Amino acid sequence: MSVAAAKVPYRLKLAYGVGSIAYGIKDNGFAVFLLIFYNQVMGLPADLVGLAVMLALIIDAFVDPVIGHLSDRTNTRWGRRHPWLYASLLPVGLSWFMLWNPPDWGQTGMLVYLTCSAILVRTAIALNEVPSLAMLPEITQDYHERTDVIRYRFLFGWMGGLFLLWLAYAVFLAPTPEQPAGLLRRGGYQAYAWSGVILMVLAILTVALGTHRALAKPPAKLPPRLPLGEELRAMRRTLRNPAFLTLMGAGVFAYANQGLNFATSTYMQTYVWEFPGWALSLWPVTLLAGVVMAFVITPIASRRMGKKRAAAALALVAVVFGLLPYVLRLAGLFPANGDPLTIPLFLLLMTLAIGFSVCPMMLTGSMLADVVEDSEMKTGHREEGLFFAGNLFMQKCVTGIGTFAAGTLISAVGFPDNAVPGQVDPAVIERLMLFFTILTALFVACAVTVFLRFPLGEDDHAERVARLRQDTPPP
Template sequence: MPRLLKAAYGVGQLAKGIEHGAMNLFVLFYFQQVLGVPGWIVGLGLGASLILDAITDPLMGWLSDRTTHRWGRRHPWMIASALPLGICFALLFSPPDLGPVALGAWAITWLIATRLALTVFFVPHLALGVELATDHDERTRVQAWRVFFTYLGSALVVLGARAVFLAPSEAYPDGQLDPSGYPPLGLTFGAIMVFAVLGSAVGTWSIRHPKARIADIPGLIETISGPLRNRPFRIFITSLLLFFVARGVGMALEVYLGTYFWALGPDAVALPGLTLLGVLVGTPLWALVAHRAEKRTAYLSGMALYATTWSLPPLLELAGAFPGGPARLPTLLAVSFVGGLGGAAAVVSGASMLADITDVHEAQTGQRIEGVFFGALSFGRKAATGLGGLAAGLLLTTIDFPEQATPGTIEARTVAALGIAAGPGAGILVLIALAMGWRYPLTRAQHRQLQSSLTRELRSDAQDGAPDPPGS
């Protein structure tokens, strides 16, 4: 497959990356610490919006699979989502002057609207990626391009916030506490999302008529329940959901850790930036590992690395064994980078593993429903991340973490509880996810044998449906 086509496909995921970075890193912090909304309200909003939005993902996949439009099954939805997505994202970060409860309602409203608009693009776009490639290793490379642009979008949010919108000033030495920086951040990145979505749709226009392998898709309930009867899918999705719950907790509290636990001041925003840089560097590296080893091996190795880098530093700090002084910030940046390397493996290999699982389902049922499978993945990821965000908000309330707090004024026991919750607490969940993922059964040899069988069946069906030769 031409690299330009893979890049055109991947660039659409800038929109997902921007949403992902902003929602996980700034929404809770902005509304709770900057605007003074109680943490439990914001956490409830993050969790509820994601779970409500997630319910629509399998439905969106089913609708996309059934679409018969002259633009294809995926492109009509991608194009329709662009403008609403940018507008809703901009409004989320531009609330009027309201009280805490009303601000919480504003956040919930535009969180839901933004994520619904993103679903209309994201699920068909994921399914389109499966249709681009059928080769076992080429699928990993396609997913690597997608993941690269996803985290490039998140990196742009973090770096843009640090350098432009939330830069330190005389009034706000900790720039992330400046309320005036968030509305232009929302407007700017909302516009980038619009152009990324439309650019991907135009760039992949040449493959807008993928050949469906089935003539009819079953009813909604039957179609959605089908993946749950697939053993590799059940193992895979359980493992990945546990990972995303852990990551949701960690990402929602990462700025808190940098600001209050590590006391980095304005440099706190650099931690998620180095995590994202690690993902960007790790994406092609893990694609190479998955080409030379089993996808499961890459998937589990990355999870183990991620769990280690999240769990150990807070424990070492509380034990007095973590580097201090001038070495403190570089060490934390290096740890964040390595954690990003590990997280990349789960995302790159995981998406490619799911693409292979769609072939297992086709072999078992004769149904080609990429949209439903990736809709289920999106559902699980959003629901799990929502639970992580909800857990983060509830944890802040449980440990009596104050709103609009000034670094250095919080009780030591509260700061220690924050470090344990965001570090080892999230790391334990990742280890459980790793143990579940160990049971994933599909190997490269099994998948290639399966694809050969599907190819023979497809050719047989084509020959059976061909007209009889003249004179027969």
């Protein structure tokens, strides 16, 4: 029985999932530490850091569709995807090290260095992430099994990123007598960089070797090779698939919100909630607990409500829990900083918010795999790499916008440089919470509205797969 038709073995799910650790480390680094490192440690203004990251991500994002398109057409004895995985090992490690070790070139030079090194990191990660993600429709064609497989990728991606985040808070960037503000210690970021290099390389080797036997085979069918102009037009036709565009529309708002939340999280915990060092080290544990919760909830919700309704409903629940601490604090109803209830209550609400917010992301990955057969019915070609690359393209552009929005927000509320926790003007803190709450609510409301317009479901998916297995030509 083929891999596509069988129950996917756990060893294959685990190998596929572990491969996302590199992407998780990259995402956490960009979202949590990059802004504060280049702003508070290296001295670049926050709005310029946000602008540099946004420009870098948008420019780099155009590489993803090219990688996806080329991997769909790669024809080797190791198949379409695995040559790309092995080729990504050195670029990933080298570029990640460069990002966290900028030279002292002054403000303009450092800004250029940040932009260029961010592009290199994102491109190198794409060499692994795009072909890895594109293996999902090849692993299984079962509607619900896809959700089960993709959740392992999210679980390990978050685990890898959060493990390194915990190491950073608890070890590399922990307060010392010489530097009580551990997040401002430059040497800690060098240890963070080296640890990331090691974990990323090991993760890529695991997914490549762990899926090699099952999937590294010459493709049975390849899309046709066309002149460059025709190739570009064919890519545009494929990516205009209505179901794909609906998912991308929902993702625009969802990932802009994620970028905003992650980029501001360190500021919120340090200056709004005034977490002590031990509480900061608990934050990764809180995030991991939320992801494990999503790992359990997602397949259950998908089977009971269907993928699109589950995604919309769980996103709404997530934003309620996520904004509750800020709404209550603005209303004067949340315990004050220093109260024994403040940190446990905040972490509990954040665990629930994170858990419910990760569920729609898992479901989106599963729905994207379903788009592959819908497109094949209409075009006659399977182009998994192009679709998953298009999704990454959207994520990179929009997460950059979220990071830019965070940097702009920090500057717009008048947040001071070299700020000391507990000594920031309360009016600035209140403006930060208010604007953050409004932006988050708007982003999620728009994402939910678009999710509900996704046109594909379980019944029509089963019909498409049956027709494709019979080699029925597309209508």
